[in-house]
């Protein structure tokens with residue numbers, strides 16, 4: 524894997540104005556390098572700014588201080604290089620599954636035949652091709668999230684930002700989708716940055732785990748996960764790393 528970062532977060536701080544006129548500091552001096560094709564998970568207590576990092580790094584939100592570089596250039600607005608998958612299935616309810624996946628390419632001017640053919644290919648990758656004519660309300664949560672992933676991939680991004688993508692799913696579906704995501708990642712060579720509340724999910728998925736501390740969000744630690752894949756939850760090393768992370772995230776730690 525190349526060591527030249529694809530994403531470089533430099534001195535990133537973010538404050539929001541509150542209704543009472545005060546400033547709420549969400550992020551304080553975040554510095555982070557993401558290697559191409561790596562799988563990074565960000566964990567931390569609720570409200571520590573995990574989503575805000577993804578929103579700024581994808582150009583949806585502005586930094587108060589510092590910057591995010593994508594392949595050396597500052598990110599200033601959302602672009603096709605970075606695909607987004609959020610917890611709430613952001614599908615268009617009025618479009619079929621196929622047209623949802625083809626929506627980005629349609630916006631980019633790709634002709635109907637090509638975008639439908641490509642969309643079907645991405646639906647195949649997430650095992651959803653047979654539901655191509657269904658509408659979002661006809662799908663389970665896990666199925667909708669598979670479509671959301673296919674839709675993000677259809678824009679052919681280099682990077683996928685995923686914000687609690689499996690947070691709303693039952694435990695069994697969640698584990699299934701984690702395995703599918705890993706296969707996709709191995710197949711497509713995307714760089715993935717995934718925010719999760721789940722220590723177990725981070726240990727199962729990540730090459731690197733970024734541990735954040737409570738607001739204002741700071742990076743407390745970055746761990747390299749030195750376990751081969753596929754990882755088994757019953758392994759001693761899996762349990763030990765999970766324990767370590769839980770301890771690191773414990774509010775009574777300090």
Ligand SMILES: Nc1ncnc2c1ncn2[C@@H]1O[C@H](COP(=O)(O)OP(=O)(O)OP(=O)(O)O)[C@@H](O)[C@H]1O
Pocket residue numbers: 539540547549567568569570571572573574575576738
């Ligand atoms: N647009 C906004 N306006 C005002 N405050 C905001 C805004 N977006 C986020 N915040 C605040 O910034 C802090 C960080 O929010 P963020 O959603 O990034 O945290 P998080 O770590 O992703 O939380 P969670 O794990 O609960 O999803 C929170 O205190 C939140 O209330």
